[in-house]
Amino acid sequence: MKKESLASDVHKSSIVVNVFLNLIFVVFCIVCIYPMLLIIGTSFASEESLLQYGYRVFPKEFSSYAYTYILSNTSTILRAYWVTILSTLVGTAMSVLVNALYAYAVSRQEFKYRNFFTFYMFFTMLFGGGMVPWYLVCTRLLHLTDTFWALVLPSVCSAWNMIILRTFFASTVPNAVVESARIDGASEMRTLFSIVFPISLPGLATIGLFAMLGYWNNYYNALMLTNDVKWQNLQLYLYNILTNISMLQGSNSAVGNSDVLLKTMPKEAARMAMCVVTVGPIIFAYPFFQKYFVQGLTIGAVKG
């Protein structure tokens, strides 16, 4: 009896401390969530009330004009959306496949060169060539500029995800299963696809979510490797609109037609609506994949 109370005591604070801690977390939660609400609120405000009262969480005048605007303006916004969706789907599929194949091989004791290949990946976490040689490889060697693959290929391999998966395979796939498949005459590849992958779905899902989030939020590749609007994803497109507008506003007198140009740009509420549409899928999916994220953190007890 005594022992039990001791153990549960360990993880509980006194009431006063508890209230204090809760207070801290409530404040912190507001700091995390208020900005989102501000963006959502603004996106539902009518343009006039926005110009009069500024950005607000609860708009003075409700309007869904911003959303009809983005849906009607088919050419650029939907194109950017499509680029983001496509690169996320293709990238995630490739990333999971490539990393899982690699991770499985290096997780097997009987693979002679496993140490070499593990180190090969691990080393990229410690040392990297940096932006310039990477840029030269992408543009001069592979000619990725303004192609779809510029958004996908450079981020397929991730040492971090690979190591998490390796740990996962090593700790969850029973050796006996692989060996009995081998005795039954299955090739290693076949074992991997029809036995190991199906029992490793939680691990693969975790890595898939990491990859998906990475691709959805990726603007670095687009920033570096696209000049043409055609291959700009949602993130870069959003950013370009914002900087263009602030540039035009800044140069009102210098450029005669900046007012005309400004008028063709998406308005305040429309831009915020685009933000909402960009983070929307993440926020909606978030409660579902949060579990996997935490799981991914715990299975990935990384050590080289």
Added chain:
Amino acid sequence: MMSKKRITNKIAKNRITFEYLLMVLPGFLLTLIFAYIPMVGILVAFKNIDYSKGILFSPWCGMANFKLLFASPDLKIILRNTIGYNLSFVVLNAVIPLTLSIALSQLRNKRTSKVYQTIIMLPHFISYIIVTYIVYAFLSYKLGTVNNLLQRFGVEPTDWYSNVKVWPYIILFLGVWKVTGYNSVVYLAAITGIDDTLYEAAAIDGAKKYQQIWYVTLPQLANVVIIMVILNLGAILNSDIGLFLNVPMEKGQLFPVTNVISTYTYRALRINGDVGMSSAAGFFQSVVGFIIVLITNSCVKKIDSEKALF
């Protein structure tokens, strides 16, 4: 009979090895192209790149690019900014999440703790482009929430995007805001993994709560924290382009406090097309970062070899 069996065994083993090699091949090639070739590629810093001759055949130019870089008046500022911000981040992003994760583990109601975890992880899932919009919503001159609030109290609105004084705080705040929740949950996962008997033993020995945290929780977390700190120190010359380039919206007035090596390299490369200077800066970044990783790791190894990264 024996030898025949051995031969088939050997063939089977070779087949297995071959199949495993096939499995690592795609990852091997992609990593070769996007990580290893660029590693060798840092040598372009010693070249005078001439695209008409190709990168391989461009003439070597010794230290010329570095001389240009070190002569640049910007260098002092970008070095100060890079190291200043990153050192602050190494400390803040270890101490704050650690504190919060311990606090999370001490909450009496586990369900509210779950709710907090869900909410504080949110910033981690949002790109810096969206953060740029958020910051703009707060700081925009005409419509921003901050200026609105100031006006209500009769204070003149300010153009925050040219105010050099506040930006260091904005950047520090955002850099912390973005990762704190996530890191706290990582550390919390490690805390939940600590064996309860350690706490019981400490309690029986008369350790008070803060002593249990100090003598049990923190040492148990040391492994995770040290690995994070080593990796962060190795990246001490790298900065997130999103935070330093996009969030301040590339405003020239803010360069004195937002220009870091990464943004400097980016601008030299993408805007001015100056490969020489940017590659010199990049070389510096990569090599110094690697040396720092090696040094910190060997220091950690000397103190406690179990806790080193490699």
